Amino acid sequence: MDTPSDVLHRVFGYDSFRAGQQEIIDHVVDGGDALVLMPTGGGKSLCYQIPALVRRGVGVVISPLIALMQDQVDALRALGVRAGFLNSTQGFDERQLVESEFLAGELDLLYLAPERLRLEATLRLLGKGDISVFAIDEAHCVAQWGHDFRPDYLELSKLRELWPDVPRIALTATATPATHAEISSRLGLDQARHFVAGFDRPNIHYRITAKSEPKRQLLEFLREEHQGDSGIVYCLSRSSVEKIAEFLNDNGIAAVPYHAGLDAATRAHHQARFLREDGLIVVATIAFGMGIDKPDVRFVAHLDLPKSVEGYYQETGRAGRDGLPATAWMAYGLQDVVQHRRMALEGDDAHRRRQVLHLDAMLALCETVSCRRVMLLDYFGQQGSQPCGNCDTCQTPPESWDGTVAAQKVLSAVWRLANERRQKFGVGQVVDILLGKKTAKVLQHGHDTLKVFGVGADLGNAEWHGVVRQLLAQGLLAVESDYGALVLTEASSAVLKGERQVLLRRDTLRPARAKVSSPAKGQAAAELPAEAAPVFERLRAWRAGVAKEQGVPAYVIFHDATLREIATRAPSSLSELSTVNGVGENKLAKYGEQVLETLQATT
Template structure:
């Protein structure tokens, strides 16, 4: 039986494990249970795939991602791994074939959706087979108050009862200390070893900008920083998704919508296009993205405020899985705060308290004057990190200013409307009163007679909206759930009495981060930007070959080879199969399947025949 290191090299084509992987794998291989918290792109899948290949039997992977199972299985089969899945998309004949392969021990890995474990027939099938390990992917779905809660995950605690001798490994990329504890409790993993890697994704540049004209801001961001690159744009509503996708398409940027209101066939088609095409953008609600294995997503953009830091971190983590530079960009404004404050007040008391906590943490990230990455890592329980130098607040620190007097003016206006007129109004009316605008609505209600009318002429309209936004973020103002009217909070009185200072941030102007390199034809070539000119040209030839091969086989390009592997091939220019086998990401099966084609792409008609050493490598 191969050792984990031998499997890593022979199947996956790597000489060494990433930090933390080997300890986890060795523990599971020897029969131990594990709970693994590791960031997206950190190599979680190897932590259960290699034990499944080393231990006797079939590894069973519980995944919530029916739409992605085919791609996951295709990627494994390209490596020579015997993988299959069972889900509702298959015909009866297809399911029976996979079941027979499972029972005959002809599979290494079997993927199942959690819903299938509710079916007695599935439990009987698993009971007749030989299982090496249970892997529970996206384990945060078991957390009842999490951002991706799936009720069927609650049933997975039964695995320990039904198969007490089979090791279980649960994995997630996003969990606060409280979510970590909930996963452990609900899956019965209190006695398991817990492995917590750093959540830091140093290649991702975090940037949050004040929202003014979001469509124009998004278009400028895409054109100046990520032209012709793949990415995801998140919006809160289905309507916004459709409008933004149409807007981008009308402006010459390839984009498709994705939300739960589309029929399953359209969603699957758009997801498939995103995985297989270079430069396509998906505009989506949070219904899209979990488990996406596409390594070259160069940006994730948010046009609406996420509901929680967990959701934000999970979504931004879909960028830059290949370790190359990527951007997490968000446009954030007053309406986001008002809308989310109103939504947070819906539901029962427990739900409201939790929603308010989630929102407060999200707003704190948006309004911080410190390093955003430090705040994120602190939220996920990793204290003591240093400023990262790769977020907007590190690169262009915002100023803070004494906003006590402006805050008092806003709070006093809200107070006088309530006490003197028994009225409540939204942000627009309050700002108009402060600016002394005699609008029809102001005159209709006689608000020009209020003592606060016109006391805010020292600031402009946008500045007053920024003040209100930050007062809402700090909990010094609140929003009523029904009509979005501003009301005071318990903390407002201390500000009005001058007993509490209010510090506000002044957003600095941040120039766009322009592209540093692009390839012929206007296509972005970020992965090749660090290569010498000659190697960059070879890299592009390899990408063209890979694209044609992937299209012919009907699989995503990264299933053939990742960009990182192509860069190494372009740099080293191996002259034989033996030399090619030493490149990271070139395992036995891919060497046999693509080796000759890679050498011909590198050297053309001058490609040498396989050496004797190379022929031995293929055997």
Template sequence: MDTPTEALHRVFGYDSFRAGQQEIIDHVVEGGDALVLMPTGGGKSLCYQIPALVRPGVGVVVSPLIALMQDQVDALTALGVRAGFLNSTQDFDERQRVEAAFLAGELDLLYLAPERLRVETTLRLLAKGEISLFAIDEAHCVSQWGHDFRPDYLALSELHERWPEVPRIALTATATPATHAEIASRLRLEQARHFVASFDRPNIHYRITTKNEPKRQLLDFLRTEHPGEAGIVYCLSRSSVEKIAAFLADNGIAAVPYHAGLDNRTRAAHQARFLREDGLVVVATIAFGMGIDKPDVRFVAHLDLPKSVEGYYQETGRAGRDGLPATAWMAYGLHDVVQHRRLAMEGDDAHRRRQVLHLDAMLALCETVECRRVMLLDYFGQQDSKPCGNCDTCQAPPESWDGTVPAQKVLSTVLRLRRERGQKFGVGQIADILLGKKTAKVLQHGHDSLSVFGVGADLGNTEWHGVVRQLLAQGLLAVESDYGALVLTDASADVLRGQREVRLRRDAPRVARAKTAAKDRPVVELPAAAEPVFERLRAWRAATAKEQGVPAYVIFHDATLREIATLSPSTLAELGTVSGVGENKLAKYGDQVLETLAS
């Protein structure tokens, strides 16, 4: 039986563990329970895969990602790991074959959807075999604080009662201290050892910009910074997904939509294309991306404000899993704030409180003048971080200004409409009144006779929208749930009385980005002589992946191909020293790689 380090080298082709992995693996190998919080791309999978290879029996992995189980099993099979899955997509014969392999001890890992553990036949099957461990992946799904709450996960607490001697390891990339505590409680892992890795993803550049023709902003971002590269664009509505995907395709960017309104076949086809093709952009709702192990996603873009920092962190974490530079870009505007404030007021009191807390944290991240990464890490309980130098607020620190007087003008307008006219209006009418515009609506309601009419000529329309957006973000204005009308809050009075200063972030002017913007990003450079070699290796990998019907990264990651191109090994022994080239891949692809290098 291999030691963990031997399995790491022989199977996965790595010489050393990443930070935190070995301690977790040794603990589980020795039979201990573990709750692991580790960022996407941090190497969570190895924390249960290696113990499953080292301990006697089969590692049972509980995963909500039915659509990805085949790809997960294919990736392990390519490494020489004996893996299988049981889910609702299989026919009777397939399930029988996998069950027989499990009972015969011919599997190292078995993937199950959580709902299968509520079926007595599955529990009886597991009782007949030897289980090395239970791994509960995407463990935040058990938390009602999270955005992926899955009731089927609640039954997983029973695993310990049925198999008290089998170690359990629960893993997630997204957990605040409150979510962390809820996972431990619901899965009965309070006595488990808790491992919390750094949530920092230093290779991701975070950038949030104000909306100004968001479709064109997105197109400019893709063309100038990520031409021909794979990425994900998130929108909140299905119709937005369809429109943005069509817009990108019409403008020469390979893009496909993904949302729950598409039929299963179309969704599966688009997901398969994303995994198997280079440079495809998927425009999606939040339903897309969890568990996708595509390492070369170079950007994640948001055209709508995420509902929570947890959601934002998890979605942006799908970029740059290979450790190479990636971008998390968002266009954010007043409409986002109004819409989310209105939605946050729906539901019962407890739900409203949770939604408001989530939204306040997300808005604070958007409006901050401090380092965005420091705010993100602080949200997840990782305090005392230093400014990162790799986010927009670090690289181009925004100005803040005393917005007390403009804030008073806005709040006074809202107050006078309510007191003098018994009326409530949205931001457009407020801005028109302050700017002194005699529109048909202003004249119809006699708003040109208000004392505040025309007192805001010192700012432009866009600037007044920015002031309102930030007052909403700071809780100094609220939005009525029915019509989106602006109303005062309890905190408004202090501002109106001059007892509270209002600091506002100055929105950066819109500047056309140079076509060479991509060169500004830190990149891992290849020697000039290695560039054509790397491209030949990528072409070989693409052809091999297509022939086998698997994603290209299942063959080798880009980082591995870069190292091969740089080292240019001439023997199998030299190739075997490259990170990511394990025994099975060396035997399977070694000769082809050497032939490609020699061509």
């Protein structure tokens, strides 16, 4: 029987495991259950794929990613792994073929959508086969916080009852200590061994900027830092997705929309284009991205505030899976806070409390004057980290200022409207009153006679909006759910009485760019020796042709990191090529001669 190290080298083409992998793999190979928390790009899939190849039987992978199963199976087959899947996209004949392969022991890995385990036919099928391991991928789907929550995952706890001798491994890239405990409880893994890897993604540059003209800001970000790069732009609404995708295309940047309102065929086509084409941008709602294995996503941009730090970490984690520099960029403003505060008031008491906690943590990350990465890691229970030097607050430390008087002016205006006029208004009217603007609405309601009218001339319109945003973020103001009117909170009183100081962050509309940013031709070619750069581009062109011919994403052939190593080392024989990371036996036999011919053609 092969050892895990044998399989790692022979099948996957790597000489050594990444941090934490071998301990997890050895534990599962020995029959132990495991719950694994490991960041995106950390090599989670090997933690169940290798045990499935070492142990006798078929590894069954429970995955919610129906739209990606074909690509996952194609990638494994390219390595010589016998893989298949069963989901609702297949016809009867195709499902019957996979089922017969499973029963005959002709598969190494079988991917299933979680809802199939509710079918008696599926349980009967699995009961007739020889199963080596159950892997529950994207295990955070079991947690109530997740936008990807799938009730079918709650059924997976019965796997232990039905197959008590088959080890189970559940894996996720995102979990706070509370979510970790929820996954463990819901999946019946309290007695399993828990493996928690570090959550740090040091290659990602985190940056959050004050929102002014988001379309213009996004366009400048793309043109100045990520021209020609693949990336994802997240928006909150379907309408915004469509408008931003159209805007980018109108400005010469190839982009496609992705949201639940599009028909399934269009979504599948846009996803396939993103996986297979270089330099394409997907503008999407959070419906897109989970399980996307495209390693060369160079940026993830948010034009609206994510609902939680977990969601933000999941989404930004789709950048830079190849370990090369990538950017997580967000434009964040007052309306984001107002909208999310209103949304957080919906639902039952437990839901509201949960939403408010998630939002407060997200706002704290946005408004911090300290290292963003330290705050992220602290949120996920990884305390004691040092400032990273690779986020905007580290590279351009923001100024803070004593905003107590400014806060008192805002709170006083809200108080006077409510108590002297029995009225409630939104941000715009309050700011107009402070600035002393005699607008039609101000004059109509007689707000020009209020004592606070014109007391805010020391700040501009954008600055006052920033003050209100931060007061909302600090819980010193609240928003009513019906009309978005500003109201005071219990904490407001101490500020109005002068008993509490209010420190505010001074907004900078154009913070410094990342010190390491993508060149126009793509970050993957960066830091290559001068003589290796054209070789790398020639290898990418060869790979693109092969991928198009086979109808698979380019990374299924070879990752950029493998091509970079080939270009740098310039092997002259199959034996030398076999020592490159990512060149396993099957790929060596399938592509080795073509790679050597491509190298010879560049010399």
